[in-house]
Ligand SMILES: C=CCn1c(=O)c2[nH]c(Cc3ccc(NC(C)=O)cc3)nc2n(CCCC)c1=O
């Protein structure tokens with residue numbers, strides 16, 4: 001009886017085994033991309049991902065055994081992981097854009113001024129830095145090949161990427177945050193794709209002590225973007241913002257270069273839909289906020305007054321394109337939420353909490369003795385005396401000194417699980433955007449809401465966005481930081497040219513949306529918030545919607561833009577709101593603010609700022625002076 005000999009056909013790339021997937025059937029461009037980087041990084045094996053649940057379970061099991069992931073038994077398929085405490089956030093100082101011409105990547109910064117709108121590194125220097133890191137960086141490790149789509153697979157607004165990485169944790173997060181599927185290979189065919197290469201920077205045998213089973217190489221972190229060839233190379237960090245290359249690196253920095261070339265917008269914006277139940281009218285809004293303004297909370301707002309339904313399309317990134325009729329349509333290129341955990345609870349964002357109860361990953365949060373997650377803000381939602389393990393692995397209880405979670409701790413959860421996800425959140429055409437809102441944390445001088453007089457004025461409002469933030473420098477406390485369009489940390493090319501691109505969109509047949517600015521954070525002279533915020537922000541969005549639909553009588557002209565006419569915002573059921581304080585325009589404050597905006601633009605992009613922006617600033621200044 002002859003036993004049929006099963007010869008295990010293990011494809012090889014050179015002498016390197018392909019332990020999963022069919023290399024020979026990958027598109028040629030992908031095969032060449034992979035072969036080149038296999039040669040450079042020299043992994044011990046190659047694994048072609050399919051994004052399936054089976055694949056995830058296999059990898060989760062491996063990471064549980066290794067101790068990198070720990071199951072949270074209180075929920076369904078939820079896992080917690082703690083990073084090396086040296087690898088907890090994006091590293092702007094190690095983030096670069098490389099182009100032949102420096103001024104394609106960055107604007108002209110005034111002599112002696114620290115450029116804060118992105119960093120350029122020359123191709124020659126970058127070559128040295130790359131050669132100092134990538135050769136052999138995956139020795140002893142498996143290279144995962146991740147085919148992913150930013151945006152619904154096959155949508156004309158979507159773009160495809162392929163990420164090579166030696167971190168299977170990254171694969172688990174990428175399959176939540178992007179669409180990972182073999183269908184991507186079919187849609188890609190012989191077209192171009194964004195090339196993403198990521199390594200933790202820990203070749204075996206390991207030189208650097210691994211903490212928390214989290215390999216990384218913090219001293220040698222490098223996040224490099226090559227927009228001219230649509231390539232991203234990230235080394236040394238496993239943290240989401242540095243390693244999930246589909247997010248900030250691709251969907252913002254590279255995508256904004258593609259968008260400039262193709263005539264659309266890749267922005268750091270949420271997309272939400274508000275339905276007025278009386279009429280069924282639905283209005284979609286895109287909004288950009290710097291960090292610590294509660295952008296995700298706004299995207300998933302629970303209205304406090306009846307008659308409105310809010311549904312979320314996306315909480316962080318919007319890709320927007322004018323269609324053949326000149327209507328602006330937007331998609332959320334992501335498939336998940338990667339939100340800041342501390343401060344998120346059933347009061348500030350119940351919809352985010354409910355999205356996280358299954359199939360989610362929590363990074364650098366605390367863990368309760370009964371197998372749940374914990375972070376600052378959840379005090380009232382867990383047993384007060386429960387034993388908690390902090391993100392540093394220490395025993396702790398509520399009320400003790402210190403924190404359970406790192407301030408930048410994150411939840412990574414599938415957007416489709418959100419109770420108020422919009423039914424059209426994956427519509428290939430996207431949703432029609434009627435208003436763009438900029439906002440900032442402004443404790444003084446800036447009214448609750450105002451509307452720009454024109455597109456050009458609105459772009460200038462966006463360019464002048466500022467927000468109170470805890471300054472990076474120690475013991476400086478809070479400072480008002482510039483964050484134009486809330487894109488400052490994510491710029492992928494010359495900021496002045498970026499403003500020019502925005503201005504260039506106001507041309508036939510484009511029907512450009514109205515632009516607004518909101519501020520939830522104004523304080524009275526006693527340092528108390530003048531506005532209740534949170535679900536009551538629906539009252540402001542209601543005014544915005546009525547303005548979008550041309551209700552003239554609810555606005556009055558002011559030097560800075562259209563302000564709500566007194567009483568035109570629904571305050572029913574609210575305690576006393578000091579309208580005059582909330583909408584006052586202190587003349588000197590605004591004169592200083594305009595001077596500060598002009599200084600910022602001169603310092604950071606002097607020769608590159610389009611004349612129309614200077615004109616808008618001059619006219620604003622004149623209106624304020626004459627005020
Ligand atoms: C849709 C919500 C937007 N939003 C807000 O509108 C908002 N407003 C404030 C300030 C504030 C804080 C507390 C109260 N009220 C009480 C009762 O403490 C009111 C306003 N904080 C806010 N936050 C949290 C900011 C940190 C991420 C916030 O997210």
Ligand SMILES: [Mn+2]
Nearest residue numbers: 268315316317
């Ligand atoms: Mn963001």
